[in-house]
Amino acid sequence: MQNEATSQSQSGRVVALFGEILADIFPDQTILGGAPFNVTRHLKAFKLHPVLITRTGHDALHDELMLEMNRLGLDISGVQNGPFYPTGQVKVILENGNHRYEILPDQAYDHIHAGLTHMITMALKPELTYFGTLAQRGMESKLALDKFLSDGKSPRFLDINLRKPWYNKHTIKRSLVRTDILKMNEDELDVIAQYFKLQGADKPQIARLLADEFEIGKVVVTNGAEGCWMLDEERKLLSTGPEEIGQPLVDTVGAGDAFAAVFILGLLSGWEMLLTLQRANQFASAICGIRGAAPQSLDFYTRFSHEWSL
Numbered sequence: 043m044q045n046e047a048t049s050q051s052q053s054g055r056v057v058a059l060f061g062e063i064l065a066d067i068f069p070d071q072t073i074l075g076g077a078p079f080n081v082t083r084h085l086k087a088f089k090l091h092p093v094l095i096t097r098t099g100h101d102a103l104h105d106e107l108m109l110e111m112n113r114l115g116l117d118i119s120g121v122q123n124g125p126f127y128p129t130g131q132v133k134v135i136l137e138n139g140n141h142r143y144e145i146l147p148d149q150a151y152d153h154i155h156a157g158l159t160h161m162i163t164m165a166l167k168p169e170l171t172y173f174g175t176l177a178q179r180g181m182e183s184k185l186a187l188d189k190f191l192s193d194g195k196s197p198r199f200l201d202i203n204l205r206k207p208w209y210n211k212h213t214i215k216r217s218l219v220r221t222d223i224l225k226m227n228e229d230e231l232d233v234i235a236q237y238f239k240l241q242g243a244d245k246p247q248i249a250r251l252l253a254d255e256f257e258i259g260k261v262v263v264t265n266g267a268e269g270c271w272m273l274d275e276e277r278k279l280l281s282t283g284p285e286e287i288g289q290p291l292v293d294t295v296g297a298g299d300a301f302a303a304v305f306i307l308g309l310l311s312g313w314e315m316l317l318t319l320q321r322a323n324q325f326a327s328a329i330c331g332i333r334g335a336a337p338q339s340l341d342f343y344t345r346f347s348h349e350w351s352l
Contacts, residue, residue, distance in 0.1 A: 054091030055310045058120070058168035060159070060190045061177040062151040063096045064130040065103050066143070072103070073334060074110055076130065076151075077174055077203050077299050080335045084303030084325075086116055087343040089352055090310065093166055095120035095159055095190060096177075097150040103129035114340075120162050127153050145176070145205060152180025159186040163193040169310060170196050172302075173220075174203045178213050197222045197259075197309075201302045204230050211237045218256040223309075225262040225302055246271065246279050253277065262319075264301055266294070270323050274315055282320045285327040296335020301326040311352075321350065 061078035078094055085092040094116070098104040104123060111118050130149040135142045154177065171194040177183045191198060200221035202214070214237060218224065226234070228245060235241070235248050238255065242248040249261045253273055262272040271281035304325045308318030325346060329335070332342070346352075 054086075054089050055170075056166050056168045057085055057090055057092045057170050057172060057306060057310070058163060058166050058190070058194060059092055059094045059172040060154070060187055061094075061096060061172075061174050062130050062149075063094070063098065063107060064132050064145070064151075065106075066132045066134050068134045069136065072106070074103075074107055075132075075296070075335050077176075077201060077302075078172065080296050080299035081172060081201070081303045081306070082116060083114055083336050084300060085306065086114060087340055088303070088307050088347065090307065091117065093117045093120045093162065093168070095122075095154065095162060095186075097122040097124065097127075097154045097183075098129040099123070099127055099150045100125045101129055103131070122150075122155055122158050124150065124153070145208060148180070151177050152183050154183040154186040156182070156186040156189045160189045160193055163190055168194055168196050170199055170306060172199045172201065172306065173217070174201050175209050175213050175217055176203060176205050178217070179208045191220050199223045199302070199306060199309075200225065201298070202226045202230055202234075203298070204233060218252075218258065221256075221258055223260045223262070224253075224258050225264070225298075225305065227264045227266070227298065231263055246273065249273055250277050260315075262305060264298060264323075264326070266297075270301070270319055272315065272319060280316050280319060282316070282323050285320075285323045289331040291330055292333050294330050297326040297329050299335060300329040321346075 059078045059082055062076040063079045064076035066073045066075055082092040082094045127150040130151045131146050133144040173187060178187060198221045200217055231245060240248050240251045242251055250273060253261045259275045264270045267284055269283040273279060301322045304322040305318055
């Protein structure tokens, strides 16, 4: 499957992403999302060439996804489609004034085909590969991810995104041993530290132990409104503090995905690491000023593209 974006000369740096597309099903609306999809749309808006490898069903959500991806000019060549499982859904349940999210089991993204994944990855020759943990809950997708990572010779970026109850020590370990760059939040660092009995005087020390044990080059840790920090290959600590949103806080949905996208942009653009951290934090904070994980209008990106000389 190809659209206009696929046939154009690819001026953007190619990033291959593996994982889920999820539709949040609210009582009154449906919103397409999932971390890999959110990162993909941000990367495209910042003039890279992202290709998301995922799987959908033969259903109305697939049709809606294709319309949205074409609207955004996204390459659809990595979207597999089959009749046996539905396009990924998250049921949003309102309870006592709060939303509860139920990630439904046995969805199409649990059945990503390894052979098709191999063909698209070999054709792409990406400069960076991205993956997470949720799409590893199904055996077919685990095998497809193994092909995806073994085929790609580029740096591997793990956006770990732990979603209860769909992770365990085995999934986390098989992810950590496969990555070069790890991104997580401080709560996820605590979970990992507990699983692998990592003890230190503070979180950066725990992160150093983690990086050394699994031979991870860069470890990036976000901490919400407090900012973020990272350890580079030499285990040097870099950090940046809170970023002003510039408008009232609306929600924090998708802030981590926004951060990941700009961090990847910085890596491929050759920005200094501290500057990359600062810009990723800046963009994530801006996303907190809008409803949902990504803006409807591409005009949202114009200010950042101008400031960053993209």
